[in-house]
Amino acid sequence: DADVTQTPRNRITKTGKRIMLECSQTKGHDRMYWYRQDPGLGLRLIYYSFDVKDINKGEISDGYSVSRQAQAKFSLSLESAIPNQTALYFCATSEGEGYEQYFGPGTRLTVT
Amino acid sequence: LAKTTQPISMDSYEGQEVNITCSHNNIATNDYITWYQQFPSQGPRFIIQGYKTKVTNEVASLFIPADRKSSTLSLPRVSLSDTAVYYCLSGGYNKLIFGAGTRLAVHP
Numbered sequence: 001d002a003d004v005t006q007t008p009r010n011r012i013t014k015t016g017k018r019i020m021l022e023c024s025q026t027k028g029h030d031r032m033y034w035y036r037q038d039p040g041l042g043l044r045l046i047y048y049s050f051d052v053k054d055i056n057k058g059e060i061s062d063g064y065s066v067s068r069q070a071q072a073k074f075s076l077s078l079e080s081a082i083p084n085q086t087a088l089y090f091c092a093t094s095e096g097e098g099y100e101q102y103f104g105p106g107t108r109l110t111v112t
Numbered sequence: 113l114a115k116t117t118q119p120i121s122m123d124s125y126e127g128q129e130v131n132i133t134c135s136h137n138n139i140a141t142n143d144y145i146t147w148y149q150q151f152p153s154q155g156p157r158f159i160i161q162g163y164k165t166k167v168t169n170e171v172a173s174l175f176i177p178a179d180r181k182s183s184t185l186s187l188p189r190v191s192l193s194d195t196a197v198y199y200c201l202s203g204g205y206n207k208l209i210f211g212a213g214t215r216l217a218v219h220p
Contacts, residue, residue, distance in 0.1 A: 033208075043156070044210070048208075098144050101156075101158065105154060106154075
């Protein structure tokens with residue numbers, strides 16, 4: 001089984017809808033991250049969490065919220081989806097600062 | 113404003129050495145430099161990481177000059193399977209800045 005899983009893998013939703021993307025990991029890492037990937041822009045950090053009680057905004061947190069339900073689970077929510085949130089979303093984990101990040105397979109989100 | 117810059121694309125041929133350079137002019141003292149590889153429909157995968165001078169592992173080398181404002185990923189003797197997008201990441205603690213990625217195409 002994969003160390004970092006994301007659900008759903010693909011999602012099409014309408015403008016104004018609330019949507020949640022879920023991430024689970026079996027690596028036992030404390031640190032988890034949510035990124036967004038757009039063509040030509042690389043990956044941009046949305047939120048990150050160093051442990052269950054520590055959640056921090058990244059570079060582009062506006063329009064997004066997160067929940068760290070447990071060490072192994074980190075969810076990303078779009079409260080009211082808009083078309084420019086159409087992108088590929090990646091979850092990642094790491095053991096600590098300076099350690100490599102392990103990425104999930106990504107969720108392709110389309111907002112119409 | 114911290115920014116990580118790398119070439120948009122590169123072409124190479126099987127068996128050649130490929131060097132991809134990344135610019136990170138505003139790198140902080142404690143920031144490290146990491147390179148990732150990404151294939152279509154997959155998440156990025158770690159290649160190599162360094163802080164200064166040279167780091168080598170089984171798949172690549174990473175060269176970082178003394179001023180640390182740039183870094184070069186070196187892939188020895190590339191094969192067709194090295195065709196991918198390569199990302200440079202600079203940062204640490206709460207600042208993680210990815211470059212836009214370099215699309216490497218390896219030709220027969």
